[in-house]
Amino acid sequence: MFAEFLQYLFSGVTIGATYALVALGFTLVYNASHVINFAQGEFLMIGGMSTVSLLAMGVPLPLAIAMAVALAAVLGVALHKLAIAPARKADVITLIIITIGASIFLRGLAQIIWGKEFHAMPSFSATESVNVLGAVMYTQSLWVLAVAGVLVLLLALFFTRTLMGKAILATSMNPGAARLMGIRTQFVLMLAFMLAAVLGAMAGIMVAPVTLTAYDIGIMLGLKGFVAAAIGGMGSGVGAVVGGLLLGIAEAMTAGYISSDYKDAVAFLLILLILFFMPRGLFGARVAERV
Amino acid sequence: MVTKNRSPYRAVLLILVLICGMVAPAMAAEPIRIGALVSATGPASFLGDPELKTLEMYVERINASGGVIGRPLRLFHYDDGGNANEARNFANRLLRSDRVDLIIGGSTTGTTMAAVPLVERAGRPMISMAGALVITEPVRPWIFKTPQSDRMAAERVLADMQSRGITGIGLISGTDGFGRSGREQTLAVAADFGIQVLADQTYGPQDTDMTAQLTRIRNTPGVQAVFNFGFGQGPAIVTRNYAHLGIELPFYQSHGVASDRFLDLAGSAAEGVRLPASALLVPDALPDDDPQKQVVQDYKAAYEARWNLSVSTFGGYAYDALMLAVAAIEAAGTTEPEAVRSALEQIQGHVGVTGIFNMSPDDHNGLAPESFRLLEVRDGQWVLVD
Numbered sequence: 001m002f003a004e005f006l007q008y009l010f011s012g013v014t015i016g017a018t019y020a021l022v023a024l025g026f027t028l029v030y031n032a033s034h035v036i037n038f039a040q041g042e043f044l045m046i047g048g049m050s051t052v053s054l055l056a057m058g059v060p061l062p063l064a065i066a067m068a069v070a071l072a073a074v075l076g077v078a079l080h081k082l083a084i085a086p087a088r089k090a091d092v093i094t095l096i097i098i099t100i101g102a103s104i105f106l107r108g109l110a111q112i113i114w115g116k117e118f119h120a121m122p123s124f125s126a127t128e129s130v131n132v133l134g135a136v137m138y139t140q141s142l143w144v145l146a147v148a149g150v151l152v153l154l155l156a157l158f159f160t161r162t163l164m165g166k167a168i169l170a171t172s173m174n175p176g177a178a179r180l181m182g183i184r185t186q187f188v189l190m191l192a193f194m195l196a197a198v199l200g201a202m203a204g205i206m207v208a209p210v211t212l213t214a215y216d217i218g219i220m221l222g223l224k225g226f227v228a229a230a231i232g233g234m235g236s237g238v239g240a241v242v243g244g245l246l247l248g249i250a251e252a253m254t255a256g257y258i259s260s261d262y263k264d265a266v267a268f269l270l271i272l273l274i275l276f277f278m279p280r281g282l283f284g285a286r287v288a289e290r291v
Numbered sequence: 292m293v294t295k296n297r298s299p300y301r302a303v304l305l306i307l308v309l310i311c312g313m314v315a316p317a318m319a320a321e322p323i324r325i326g327a328l329v330s331a332t333g334p335a336s337f338l339g340d341p342e343l344k345t346l347e348m349y350v351e352r353i354n355a356s357g358g359v360i361g362r363p364l365r366l367f368h369y370d371d372g373g374n375a376n377e378a379r380n381f382a383n384r385l386l387r388s389d390r391v392d393l394i395i396g397g398s399t400t401g402t403t404m405a406a407v408p409l410v411e412r413a414g415r416p417m418i419s420m421a422g423a424l425v426i427t428e429p430v431r432p433w434i435f436k437t438p439q440s441d442r443m444a445a446e447r448v449l450a451d452m453q454s455r456g457i458t459g460i461g462l463i464s465g466t467d468g469f470g471r472s473g474r475e476q477t478l479a480v481a482a483d484f485g486i487q488v489l490a491d492q493t494y495g496p497q498d499t500d501m502t503a504q505l506t507r508i509r510n511t512p513g514v515q516a517v518f519n520f521g522f523g524q525g526p527a528i529v530t531r532n533y534a535h536l537g538i539e540l541p542f543y544q545s546h547g548v549a550s551d552r553f554l555d556l557a558g559s560a561a562e563g564v565r566l567p568a569s570a571l572l573v574p575d576a577l578p579d580d581d582p583q584k585q586v587v588q589d590y591k592a593a594y595e596a597r598w599n600l601s602v603s604t605f606g607g608y609a610y611d612a613l614m615l616a617v618a619a620i621e622a623a624g625t626t627e628p629e630a631v632r633s634a635l636e637q638i639q640g641h642v643g644v645t646g647i648f649n650m651s652p653d654d655h656n657g658l659a660p661e662s663f664r665l666l667e668v669r670d671g672q673w674v675l676v677d
Contacts, residue, residue: 004506007536011502116336118524120556129535136536211499212524212556216333220497255503260493261466 003134008256009249010132014141014210016248017148021203022225023232023240024155025196030235031172032192035095039079039103041222043072043200045110048213051205052119061124069201075106076197080190088186103218110215121208144206151202152241155195159237168192172235227267231274233284242282246270320362323626325350325616326385327368328378328396328406329420329609334467334496335373337523337552338398341594341606342420343368346395348597349613359617360624367391371402378402379409386413392626395612397421398605400468407434416632418616420608422547423472427655435635435655437611437645439569441469441520442476443660444546447567448518449477449484451665451676455541457515461490461508463501463529465521469547470496473520489513496525502532509538516540522547527556534560541565546663550603554671565676567663569645571607576675582642590644607644614643 022040029037047068054064083102084095125139159165170178171188179185204213204221211217228247232239247267254266274282327346330339350366358364367389369381378397385391386409393416397403400423407426410417411433419426419436422444426436452460462477464470470493481488490511492504508517517540519529526548533542542564544553549568554561570583574591577584590610594602616631618638623630638657641648646662665676 004510007506008503011500015500111332116332116340117552118527118556120527120558129537138535207499212528214524217499221499252500252503255494256507260504263498264495 004256006133006135008252010135010137010141012249012252013245014138014144014207014248015251016228016245017141017144018203018207018211018221018244019224019228019247020241020244021148021151021199021206022221023229023244024152024237025199025203026226026229027235027237027240028155028168028192028196028199030229032168032189033084033095033172034092035084035099036226036234037193037196038096038099038222038226039106040196040200040225041218041220042103042106042110043076043197043218044204044207044221045213045215045218046072046075046106047201047204048121048208048217049110049114049119049204049215051208052121052213053114055121065205068205069198072197072201073194076194077190079197080193084189084193085186103222107215107218114215116215118212118214119208120212121205123209138210140206140209144210147202147206148241151199152237155199155237164188164191224267227271229281231271231281233278233281236281236283239281239283320358322363322365323359323620324389324391325364325366325613326389326391326394326396327366328371328381328385328394328398328402329368330373330378330398330402331370333373334523335399335402337550337603338420338605338608339370339373341600341603342396342398342609343370344598344600345594345606345609346613348594349610352593353617359620362626371397373399373402375401375405379405382406382409386410386415391415392620392628393417393616393631395420395609395616400426400472403436404468407431410434415628416616416619416635418612418635420605420612422469424476425472430653430655433632435615435650437608437615437643437648437656439546439646439658439660439662440476440656441473441545442480443658443663444567445473445477445480445520446484446660447663447665448543448545448565449481449486451565452486452516452518452541452543453484455516457541458485459487459489459513459515461492461511461514461517462488463492463494463504463508463517463519463521465496465523465525466493467496467521467523470521470525473545473547477518477520487513494521494525494529496521496523498525499528500532501525501529502536505529505532505536505538509536514540516543518543518545520545520547524556527553530557530564531560534562546604549666550605551601552603554668554673559671561668561671563668565665565667568666568673569604569607569662570664571602571604571644572666572673573664573675576673582647583644586642587644604645611643611645611648615641615648 025040050068051064083098123140124143129136167183168188171185228243229240232243251263255263329343331343350364354363371378395418400421403419403421422438422441424440424442464474490508494501519526544566546567570587574587591602619631619634623634638650646658648657650657666673667676
């Protein structure tokens, strides 16, 4: 009975940690610009797919990961420079639509380069699974959790301890005042896109051995990550993590105890309820609209 | 004045151009217009991609060797991305603006069924490459299909379970059209083989983790084997989860994953998995007197040489669909829809990649369950069980 519960929990936490990393990417860009970057899911795909193809070329795993993350970072910067920056005068809705366009473009490009098939990536550790109190856990899940934890910690330090992090926060609070203080807001925005791309790529690489990867895997993971960010409260780092884990666990528990048919329904019911009673999400900023 | 002097010359030129324009197409025979509705991208790209490649390749080959009844083939193809709405729109375009003589497609049950009403209204033969029984049962005059029905696959698997003395199974299926229909057929025929379906779980086509569903099946008392009905990457993930949970029960897959891609994705987790598949997966293991051996080996060699990709069962469905269409047009000697339709219905003993087709007015599929070979994965290879 307990082993069963633990099994559902493990599978929920693994997928939830992925949602959390995607949600953090949304949060970063949202904080810097109030733009919801719908190309976030594509960075997961780019991370996973480029690692797979680098591995196939014989590049050792750590180097392949580093190169894939670097590629995602470059693409993140390019997304900002080529698509977002030229439209900086446009309103937020227009920018969001631009990111949707960019995601379709990236997906199309990936389809041409890598084809439409699913690809498998080997697990990072030699042993594929471990037994914990009668339930089985992928060793890769531990990797996902550890990397997600480290990234969350690094992000927290970055925002509270570094000048650059504080500059991003300042820009999100009041772009006009930040600019007057000598912060280059366009640079800050570019940085946010780059960091979001790196986060996405890391998430994509970490889960690829569990979920397999393909050119269109970013759609669903990106959407679920967005739901997680909305549950947690758009713009809140803690909210993104909690929202992701909550969503993953809710899905796994529903599949386990109620019926797999209602798995997605419960996830979306959750977001309806939370947004109905707490429109800003669980950890959203409680700011009143200034009149 | 200059213009007036020139005008007779101009008129002659104009007439010459007109004559040339009219004569040129009449000299080359009017092409036979073949419409293809495939899901080359999206969740069903597993199916549509090899299908489209096969159609393109064989249309080229047939044209190079003089076409059919002295006329070249012209392929009009659209990618519906596995989306039923798109399939409907493209079927409409094929029928109305491309004015095709017959349609090959769709790749999935959902896209096929979306196009069926339009095709029936237009009165053009359609040969589907999708598995579900509903496509050809009840028989619709204009609709044919090349893959074995999912009921045959279920029967083949259940018969094998019965011979192993299994009486209770867990079923896990995808919620796409293929998985849904497979689930219904399995539930409908299980009792005929003395087998009870004790656990019945599903997963979404885009899901990335099925551990929870498998845990439930494992914890259901009386389950002696597990049957996964689905296609695409879902069953590969189920297989990986199955091995990862360390479930020791015999594990069966459907023909939906009968491709080498499945072995790549599932890796060592696929060891011991059994599934029904067409002869195409094991061409070299077929006995020499098997009538399909030659056809299967030729198709495999041609496909792999042309695309440098390993062959899949689904491309075979497209090969059979095109060859049945060609055979029917040749038998009819025309592309007149009703003549082609009744010629398709009368095809007997047509040896294809998927099986030997014996069509009749009551059977628009024409295959027997024996056309499925039961395979098992051993050391990362498909092995013929019987």
